Amino acid sequence: MKKKRFFLCFCIFYIIIALTYVPKVYAISPAGDQIYQGIDVSNWQGSINFNEVKNDGIEIVYIKASEGTNYVDPRFRMNYEGAKSAGLKIGFYHYVRARSEEQAIKEAQHFVNVIQGTNPDCRLAMDFETFRKFE
Numbered sequence: 001m002k003k004k005r006f007f008l009c010f011c012i013f014y015i016i017i018a019l020t021y022v023p024k025v026y027a028i029s030p031a032g033d034q035i036y037q038g039i040d041v042s043n044w045q046g047s048i049n050f051n052e053v054k055n056d057g058i059e060i061v062y063i064k065a066s067e068g069t070n071y072v073d074p075r076f077r078m079n080y081e082g083a084k085s086a087g088l089k090i091g092f093y094h095y096v097r098a099r100s101e102e103q104a105i106k107e108a109q110h111f112v113n114v115i116q117g118t119n120p121d122c123r124l125a126m127d128f129e130t131f132r133k134f135e
Helices: 002-020 050-055 074-086 101-115
Strands: 038-041 059-067 091-093 123-129
Touching: 050 074, 059 074, 059 101, 074 091, 091 101
Parallel strands: 038 059, 059 091, 091 123
Antiparallel strands: none
């Protein structure tokens, strides 16, 4: 429960920051000096052979988990299980559609619910492709 609450607070905080202070960019500092080779994946890539991905030098895979308040990427679990089985580091991202603080909270809750029961190795990420200040 504490982990879920932490993820929820984390997500809400970053959604609000990103939507409130546009066009500034906010990010968390790296946890270390090592740079990893990584990719992001979603349903759009179709079936992925994660052993081949690893053999090509990729070390981290960020997997799309969710979008908005009710969408779950159809390949989320398959991508998670495949990347874990191949021994890749894993992170998750949520595609943000929120345009208000209330929507941001609902999206963060949805993201946390979708990734519940997983074990990510990397920090969670929010995919902001359009920005608009709260009104």
